[in-house]
Amino acid sequence: MSRLGKKPINVPEKVKIEFKDKFLEVTGPVGKLSQVIDKNLDVKINEGNLIVEALGNSRRHNMLQGLIRGLVVNMIEGVTKGFKKQLEMIGLGYKANIENGENLILVVGFSHLVTIPIPHTVKITSVLTPDKNTLITITGIDKCEVGAFAAKIRAVKPPEPYKGFGIKYLDEKIIRKAGKAAAGSGKK
Numbered sequence: 001m002s003r004l005g006k007k008p009i010n011v012p013e014k015v016k017i018e019f020k021d022k023f024l025e026v027t028g029p030v031g032k033l034s035q036v037i038d039k040n041l042d043v044k045i046n047e048g049n050l051i052v053e054a055l056g057n058s059r060r061h062n063m064l065q066g067l068i069r070g071l072v073v074n075m076i077e078g079v080t081k082g083f084k085k086q087l088e089m090i091g092l093g094y095k096a097n098i099e100n101g102e103n104l105i106l107v108v109g110f111s112h113l114v115t116i117p118i119p120h121t122v123k124i125t126s127v128l129t130p131d132k133n134t135l136i137t138i139t140g141i142d143k144c145e146v147g148a149f150a151a152k153i154r155a156v157k158p159p160e161p162y163k164g165f166g167i168k169y170l171d172e173k174i175i176r177k178a179g180k181a182a183a184g185s186g187k188k
Contacts, residue, residue: 005065008049015076017050019043024072028079031141035071038064043072078141085150086170089134090159094167096126096134104136108157108167116153121145135170 011017016027024043025034037043040061042053052069054061077083089096095107099115104124106114118124122140129135136153140146150169159166161177168174 005052005054005062005067005069007069008051009069009073009076011045011048011050011076012080013048015079017045019045024075026072026075026079028076030079030082033075033079033141035068035075037068040064041068074143078143082139082141083143083146085138085146087136087138087150087153087167088129088170089136089167091157091165094134094157094165096136098124098126104153106153106156106167109165110157114156116156119145119149122149136167 012028014029018025018027019037022037022039023034024037025032040055041064042055044051044053050072052065052072054065089106089108091109093107094109097105097107098118099105102118104116104118104126106116108114121142122138122145124139125137127135127137138146138150138153154167154169157166159168159172159174161175162179164174164176
């Protein structure tokens with residue numbers, strides 16, 4: 001069983017944390033995040049450390065303690081550095097445009113344009129790489145929202161296994177399949 005939930009969290013000097021009425025608020029140089037804490041948990045802040053305490057000893061208490069500790073660690077990292085995801089669009093004529101900072105317009109080989117509204121907590125940039133692919137960078141302070149929006153964009157046109165066309169994460173490896181010609185040449 002993991003004991004990670006009981007470990008104290010080191011709070012940097014530039015981060016301010018307030019906890020009252022089961023509501024945790026983390027403020028840093030990049031922004032401000034808040035989280036509702038379950039009634040079965042308590043948060044203790046002292047001398048640059050934060051400890052999430054379970055008010056019981058059941059399995060549910062232990063799970064909640066580990067979950068909330070992980071969320072608080074992500075909040076602290078988000079308000080100090082922020083989070084970033086990068087997507088690469090591979091395909092002939094695939095483009096991404098940002099319309100007035102409100103909508104992301106994708107051209108991905110469909111008969112129509114795909115319009116995705118951009119959340120207010122996320123910033124997006126679209127750049128053409130030297131090998132003529134479009135690189136979309138998503139940044140924000142909330143790890144959950146950055147990851148969810150990146151997944152929403154990728155779901156529009158996931159990469160296919162034959163030529164690799166589609167939208168993929170920058171560090172994602174696509175397992176390629178041999179086509180019909182390669183598969184048929186082995187039989188006699």
